[in-house]
Each structure stands twice: as C-alpha cells, then as structure tokens.
Amino acid sequence: MDSNVNHASAVTVNQQLFKQGAEARLFTGSFFGRKTIVKERFSKKYRHPELDERLTKERMRAELKGLMRCKNIGIWTPAVYFVGSKSNTVHMELLENVDTVNIYIGKLLMGCVDGSCDVQCTNKLKQLAEEVGITVGKMHLAGIIHGDLTTSNILIDTTNVENESTKPKLALIDFGLSHVDNSAEDKGVDLYVLERALTSTFSNIPWFFDIVLTSYRGTYTSGGEEVFKKLEEIRLRGRKRTMIG
Incomplete structure (x- = not known):
C-alpha cells in the first residue's frame, strides 16, 4: 500500500460499476493514473446495524491481511492502493489480461x-491443475486459510497461455473470509470448497482435482497427510448431508 498518499485527496475517479455480488460492489476507475478496481462492502439492511458494521469491518481487515500475507510469500495478488475506512472500500490494482480459472477452463473445454x-x-489443463496445487500448498504452508477458495477466486494470466513451455501464472483474490490457522480442518475445508467448485461445473474432467492434490502434496510437505485425512472426513460429512437433505 502506498504510505505517502494524501488520504484526503486519495480518490479513484471515473468509477463505473463492474460487478455486484451479495457482499460487495466492484467498480473500475483510475487512481492517480493507475487502472484500479474498487471493492465496496455495502450495508445489509436485514442485519442489525451494529452487527453489520462489525462484520463489514472484520471482512475488510481479513481482505487486506490475506492480500498482504499472500503477496509476502510470493503469491500474486492485487496491490492495495488505498483503504476507505468510512466508505468501507478497498482500492486495488486492476489485474488486466486475466480470466478466472472457472472461465478459462470453460473456454478450453x-x-x-x-x-x-x-x-x-x-x-494445458494438467499444467493449470499443477499450478493451482502449488499455489494453494504455498498458502497453506504459511498458515493462510482462504475461506472461499472457488475457481472464481483464482485468476490466470492469459497473456502467455498459448506457450506450453511456460507455467501458468495465477493470482488469488477475494480474501474477505481469510484467516491464519494451522489446523488441518480449515485447510481441508479450503480444498473441499475448491473440489466442489471444480466437480460441480466440470464433471467431465474428474482427474483435474486429482492432479491439484498431487501437486499440493508435493508443496505442502509439513502435515499434508493430516490435511488429506481431514479432507476425507469433510467429504464424508458432505455426502451425509446430501443424503439426508
């Protein structure tokens, strides 16, 4: 984050609504000449105002910490330019020439x-799966739990994807539910969420997640077996819930 920015004048201009989700609105714009994306966490009228404010601030803090922690261990994340504490906004680098992993796999298929x-x-899919496993393994090795590890929150740089000799470059985004925890349970949940995101959309390539896990195992070398045991337990719990309804 730029420490010498004048906060009173730090405004992203020419904002245009890019996307709206259940938790936040995304705007594109320009921050001192740099292409920027602004994430605004808006108020939820169905929640008590004090609870809403507390959850919003907690998720903003989690977002910032997750972005910074991953960047510090060499995982590509957007740079943070400015935080609007009163407006509940985070002004970040706009990553260009990227697709979500979800969209990229869909295009290939x-x-x-x-x-x-x-x-x-x-x-290409094998290379991507390997890189996803490495990225998640590095994150978990540092004790970082993403909290919403779907294929829509992993981005791939599309500028050089046609070159099969070049490894895919991945970025992680949307850290509002992230936290630091070395428990195998939370890491297993991260993997389970990713598995469900993949298998529910791309059931015709069931081997993709197997490669993710193999690559993860090679990267997460400390306590990986315990994480896999937890993943099996979580899968079983998920199947039971599905059967019971």
Whole structure:
C-alpha cells in the first residue's frame, strides 16, 4: 500500500460499476493514473446495524491481511492502493489480461469434441491443475486459510497461455473470509470448497482435482497427510448431508 498518499485527496475517479455480488460492489476507475478496481462492502439492511458494521469491518481487515500475507510469500495478488475506512472500500490494482480459472477452463473445454480433450487441451489443463496445487500448498504452508477458495477466486494470466513451455501464472483474490490457522480442518475445508467448485461445473474432467492434490502434496510437505485425512472426513460429512437433505 502506498504510505505517502494524501488520504484526503486519495480518490479513484471515473468509477463505473463492474460487478455486484451479495457482499460487495466492484467498480473500475483510475487512481492517480493507475487502472484500479474498487471493492465496496455495502450495508445489509436485514442485519442489525451494529452487527453489520462489525462484520463489514472484520471482512475488510481479513481482505487486506490475506492480500498482504499472500503477496509476502510470493503469491500474486492485487496491490492495495488505498483503504476507505468510512466508505468501507478497498482500492486495488486492476489485474488486466486475466480470466478466472472457472472461465478459462470453460473456454478450453468449449473447443473439445464430444467432451473429449485433445492432447494440447489436456496438457494445458494438467499444467493449470499443477499450478493451482502449488499455489494453494504455498498458502497453506504459511498458515493462510482462504475461506472461499472457488475457481472464481483464482485468476490466470492469459497473456502467455498459448506457450506450453511456460507455467501458468495465477493470482488469488477475494480474501474477505481469510484467516491464519494451522489446523488441518480449515485447510481441508479450503480444498473441499475448491473440489466442489471444480466437480460441480466440470464433471467431465474428474482427474483435474486429482492432479491439484498431487501437486499440493508435493508443496505442502509439513502435515499434508493430516490435511488429506481431514479432507476425507469433510467429504464424508458432505455426502451425509446430501443424503439426508
């Protein structure tokens, strides 16, 4: 974050609504000549005002800490330019030429015939799965729990994806539910959320998550077996809930 910015004049100009979700609105704009995305956490009228304010501030703090912690261990995240504590906004670097992993996989599979990938498509997916496993493994090795590890919160740099000799470059975003915890349970939940996001959308490539786990295992070398045991327990709990309804 820029420490010498004059907070009174630190405003992202030319803001345009980019996306709205259940928790926040995203705007694009310009922050001192830099392309910027502004994340605004808006008030939830169905919540008690004091509870709403507390949860909003907690998630803003979690977002900032998650971004910074991941950046400090070499994981690509957007730079933070300015935090509006009164407006509940975070002004961040706009990452260009990126797709969510969800969209990128969808684009690759669109080119498949009868749902069967050719060699080039399969190799790209394998490379992506390996890099996802490495990224999540590095994050967990540092004790960082994402809290919402879906394929929409992992971005891939699309500028060089056609070059099969270059590893995919990934970024992580949306850390509002992140925290620091070395428990195998929370790491297993992160992996389970990612697995569900993948298998529910891309059931025709069930091997993708297997490669993610293999790559994760090679990166998360401290206590990885305990995380996998917890993942199995969480899967079982999930199946039971599905059966019971």
